[in-house]
Amino acid sequence: MRKLTYMMNVSLDGYIAARGDDISWGVPSVELHQWYNDRARESGVSLYGRKLWELMSGHWPTADQDPDSTPVEVEFARIWQRTPKVVFSTTLDEVSGNARLVKGDAVEEITRLKAEDGAPMEIGGATLAGAAMRAGLIDEYHVVTHPVLVGGGTPFFSALDNWVNLRLVETKTFPDGVTMSHYEAKR
Secondary structure (H helix, E strand, O other), X not given: OXXXXXXXXXXXXXXXXXXXXXXXXXXXXXXXXXXXXXXXXXXXXXXXXXXXXXXXXXXXOOHXXXXXXXXXXXXXXXXXXXXXXXXXXXXXXXXXXXXXEEOOOHHHHHHHHHHOOOOOEEEEOHHHHHHHHHOOOOOEEEEEEEOOOOOOEEEOOOOOOXXXXXXXXXXXXXXXXXXXXXXXXXX
């Protein structure tokens, strides 16, 4: 059975994006970007909701060819391009690159993917991750907290029907006061 991890940047007050989908406060340091690269390299499949897919697919397919990209960004672009992706959306008609579109029940498809053998999966996007959380499908959380209060926007955690008890596995501090807390779901 595959492991499913939810990891994203989050403001100190709990948002992955400020109002207007502003994520400019979450630009990673080189060290943090390398940490993300290392996690992405381990992933066998990336699961995306529509909004995050549109953001990522608007930049990473050609970022390795941009002369202004840093070495760590070029590395991430190449990892991102080769990692299989599943995009969950009822409004998109198609996706490109190494991705496939699922218009049906996300929880059903994630459950099916988790039951397969293979490398761990990562999930991104608050709405999609929220559905997976409510279904008890997320095994690990990497909460990458930036020292900023944005006052509203898209919350990292959605409303849950039941508590999810977690065990702290690791913490790490990056430059600029960013912290990462790694939790496992207690089952």
